[in-house]
Amino acid sequence: MSAPFPFSAIVGQDEMKSALLIAAVDARIGGVMVFGDRGTGKSTAVRALAALLPPIRLVAGSGFNADPDDRGRYACDPVAATGKAVTGAVPFIDLPLGATEDRVVGAMDLEAALTRGEKRFEPGLLARAHRGFLYIDEVNLLDDHLVDLLLDVAASGENVVEREGLSVRHPARFVLVGSGNPEEGELRPQLLDRFGLSVEVRTPGVLAERVEILKRCDAFERTPAEFAAHWHKADAKVLKRIARAKAGLSGIVVPDAVLELASRLCMAVGADGLRGELTLMRAGRALAALEAVGTVAPVHIARVAPMALRHRLRRNVLDETGSTSRIARAVEEVIGG
Template sequence: MTFTTETTSQNGRSTAVPARRRAVFPFTAIVGQEEMKLALLLNIIDPKIGGVMIMGDRGTGKSTTIRALADLLPEIDVVADDPFNSHPNDIELMGDTVRQMIDQGADVPVVKKKVMMVDLPLGATEDRVCGTIDIEKALSEGVKAFEPGLLAKANRGILYVDEVNLLDDHLVDVLLDSAASGWNTVEREGISIRHPARFVLVGSGNPEEGELRPQLLDRFGMHAEIRTVKEPALRVQIVEQRTEFDQDPMPFLEKYEPQQKDLQKQIVDAQERLKQIAIDYDLRVKISQMCSELDVDGLRGDIVTNRAAKALAALEGRTEVTVDEIRRIAPLCLRHRLRKDPMESIDSGYKVEKVFDQVFGME
């Protein structure tokens, strides 16, 4: 496993210097939880899917999987010493200062940086999340003195909120608004500052500790349900792998490096292929018919299902969406959008599959 830190050479490009950083359990070594892994990968390929809500038992590897995914991703080009991880070329992913420098023809130093995985603590305040404006400095010096928050740090990365169902509803609203728009706006005393905040939002929680309000749950692109592994042989395999990694991480990481590199290349290729993916008109009509028959409010379910099906086709190297992709992602995209009936015991994912079979003639 190669560990690097970022440095900037005189020509503005980065050079890699070997360094030590904390070993992270490899994504490709994680056993089971296929639904969660697929939902995360599809959101990395197309962040506009809108994030993932992971609900399930405690101790099922939610945090481990998300950290492993962030570590797997290739390094990205960022503007050196920029608090927003600004992209050196994409205007939608750069802060105002960097954009002004580029408009003026100034040389912008660029470095390579690992994709950020920002953990949002449960007791975080709105100022800590969004950032604060120093009014005194702004008035006395005439500059927009801004102290960036966690949303700035998460730009072009992953923002992980554990126990999101216990987070204040207003804060969840702020996170979802930023994730959807790709921008964070802070306003105070007539001063307004805006910066890019394009990130993959991942929330997790235990349903025993309370559900997220339906209005907020609907705004997560996908919903993955995970359960404790029941099969004894698989449980033993998980325990043995974790023990082997904890005792001596380096040989374990080296063993999985070929699989890690293969998956990393697969993700990069899928991101490049995504724009070319086509989805037949008849399939789009059937997706909307399925959403209609499930009585899904609004059109967010239709949009996310189309996006996720395209991302899955891109991940698997195809250029056209088939019925199989739609079948695999439909429960992930729609189960959390169904109206809850307290008297009904049927699993929402099973209900989606049943309607899918009827609409697509799979019965």
């Protein structure tokens, strides 16, 4: 298996990389939706981040990526109770557009039922993505009921299956990343709103960036091991930032004044519900943790505001400047430069 493209070697796309790092620090944010052109490094960035993270402890043979320190939560997996603890890579699951609901959530193991008369649960893609990343390319073309289901599980951290005489409940904590091109179909607003962060990626318009991308892609294709070794030190720094941020996340202080700014900002842009404010708070805290500061400041809220709010704005037919520009104006008015 070839080495993955190094996360630090990705040219540009800073907002997408920041959103992925924030989601990796705090999975409760609810995943990342990436809109943009084809061939702009969306899946490459997600795979690179998953490969960058340190190995996790698993139960050997478990179809649920069971945590050896939490065996009691995997009642539907007999292997979890007695299997040997090993280490393995952080899971990265690519969900195909044609996937059925049974393949996604899991279903009865028909072979065991027909040959041995056993009622066993066959884990689905949600179980395989547990403790890792679930990536959906062209999520706007996926059936709405599947998107709704995925978002429910991503938010709750648990998959519940009630069908065919089965009643199964198992952990399913993962970072959900969806990508799509708006020109090929839009995601319903009520589903889009449930993604924690939304970012926009575009084909680079700077000649020097395009040339640098060509050079790095060519070097990676010709000598992937050497290319990865060259970027190892930079990736190690990113890994240290993530580990330090996750360890210190619970100690980050969010002052009342910053919470008030987040609420005023959501009111200023007309965001429905409270998901926007919750995401601003959590993303601001994760960003502060990544920067190794103990308190969330207004600047952190200003920096995560476009990612947290652009997909939550009501459409204003009298304002065609775009959601990002509307948020920038609101940030200037509420928080200042």
